[in-house]
Structure formats: structure tokens, C-alpha cells
Amino acid sequence: MTRSKSPSTHAQPTLAQLRALIAVVDAGGFGEAAAELNVSQSSLSEAVGKLEDLTNRPLLRRSARGTVPTPAGLRAVTHARTAVQAAGDVLLAAQDDGELSGMLRVSSFRSAATHLLPPVLVAFRQQHPAVTVRLLDGDRAGTGEHLVRGGQADLALIEGDSAADLRLTPLLLDDYLFIAPASRGTQPVTVQELVDSPLLLSPRGDACFQRIETYLGRLGVNTSGATTFEQDSVTLGMVRHGLGITLMPRLALLPVPDGLVTLPLPEPLTRPLVVAALPHRAGLPLIRAFTAALVESLGTVPADQLTNPRSHVWH
Structure with missing residues (x-):
């Protein structure tokens, strides 16, 4: 018109x-x-x-x-x-800390939503029963940040610390592990083994692949011949059948399928997990309270306590 x-x-x-x-x-x-x-x-x-x-x-x-x-x-x-x-x-700004209510929209990627958020949500619901927490899918790289910037999420659990325009509160460091068939045994991983082994990795271009590519590049390992898969479960199935090895964050591995061995890398590689909010909204009582609950629950827990011992064969 x-x-x-x-x-x-x-x-x-x-x-x-x-x-x-x-x-x-x-x-x-x-x-x-x-x-x-x-x-x-x-x-x-x-x-x-x-x-x-x-x-x-x-x-x-x-x-x-x-x-x-x-x-x-x-x-x-x-x-x-x-x-x-x-x-x-x-x-929201007028609410008292002890009488919070309303809707809180939290974006999270799958592994954090599965393994980190449930105990936080239980404790938060008990303390603030008038608050409804709505979880949003933040699995794709950049989704959580985008939802927060666009006003569609109040908070986002994200990996990395490069979103300079957002208020980022550190939660924990999630370390990457070497995963191979259980038949390999538990002897320490060497750089030469990474060079010689077929690599099965996440899709090129996503944050996980980029972090692994940078890490392996520093060790002199070329990722140009790596085979990539969209689903972690497919990657782990290929590894279990002896088609190659992979590197994954500890949280993404849970629950670890049978027939695999998980080991530390030759040199440490971690991804920082943070909670992101708009700077001018981070101080709102509801957002501040949930951020504090996350930090209290997760910020003091080493990532290696979220799983079994660092070297383990899964039968």
C-alpha cells in the first residue's frame, strides 16, 4: 500500500x-x-x-x-x-530480591541444558516459586548471543569469551578429551598419534571445529583431511568401530557410549562456559538472581568432577 x-x-x-x-x-x-x-x-x-x-x-x-x-x-x-x-x-527493576516473579528466558546449548541446568533450575524454583524459567535452544554457534542481543532471551549459556558487547559471567572451564576405541588402551596420547590418526570432527565452521583446528595447528596437525559429522552420536559411533579418533568437550561426551576410551590431550585445551546478558539488564533482580544461582552451583565445580576419572575405558 x-x-x-x-x-x-x-x-x-x-x-x-x-x-x-x-x-x-x-x-x-x-x-x-x-x-x-x-x-x-x-x-x-x-x-x-x-x-x-x-x-x-x-x-x-x-x-x-x-x-x-x-x-x-x-x-x-x-x-x-x-x-x-x-x-x-x-x-522487573522494582521487584524485591526476595519476592521475584515473572518469566525468565534462558538460552542454552544442549550439553549445558542436559548436565548443568537441572540442579540450578530445581534450586531456583524452590527459592523463587513465582518465577517461570523458559529454556530456549541455543545449540547453533552464536544463537545464544543473538537471542540476548535481540531481546528474545534474558540470559544465555554460551561458550567463549569474545562477546565484548555483553556482560559475561564465567562459570567453568570445560576441557576437551581425546576419544578412541577402547581397544587402544589408556597409554598417554602423543602428538604423533594425532598426526597419524584419521580425524572425525564436528562440522567445519562451528565453534568447536574452529577451536580444535587452531589447537591442532599449533601442534603441527593438519585438519584438512578430517571427516566431519553433524551429530556427536554419529561421530562417537564411528570412533567406536575403529574408523578414527575425535576430540570433544567433556560435557558433550555425556553419557559416554560403551566401547570408547577417554584420555587427556598432549596439551590442555578448554572452552570457557559463561552466562551472557545485556549490560544494562544484568543488574535486574531476576536476572541477577539466576546468574548468582548459576555461579553458586557451577562456578566452583571443576569440569572433571562432572564425569568419571580423566582416563577411562567404557565397556
């Missing part, structure tokens, strides 16, 4: 209109967004229409992928997220 008027300098969008725009963009359609918000599709369409009247330009368009934002809509929805989040933060 073509509009010729300039945007109003007096009328301001309502939070309901901004939420409607965000919901449609996230859901990819009015019907899906209406169901998510538990409102009628007509009321959602009306809210977005009024917002488009205020901006005097279309913010959404139909495409083969559903309803997507126009260039103006893409710019607008970024600020809409910030505005809606800021309005909610007014209420």
Missing part, C-alpha cells in the same frame, strides 16, 4: 501495537501470531494496521515464506523489541 503522508510527530505507538508487530514477525503469519498471543486474528491485524498508519508505510508483506517484514518493518521491529523489553524491565 502506497502512502504519501509523513509520519505523525505527535501520535505514538502503543505497547500492544508493538507486541503485535513482533509476534507476527516471529511467527511468520497473522494466524500463528494470534494463536501465540491468544487473541483474534482481526484484532492483531488491526493493531499492525494502526502502527502502519502511524509510520505511513507498510511494515509487513506476504512472501513464499509467509508474512515477512519490509525493510522499514525490519528496522522498526528491532526498536519495538527494545521498547517492549524496556517497559517490562520497569516492573
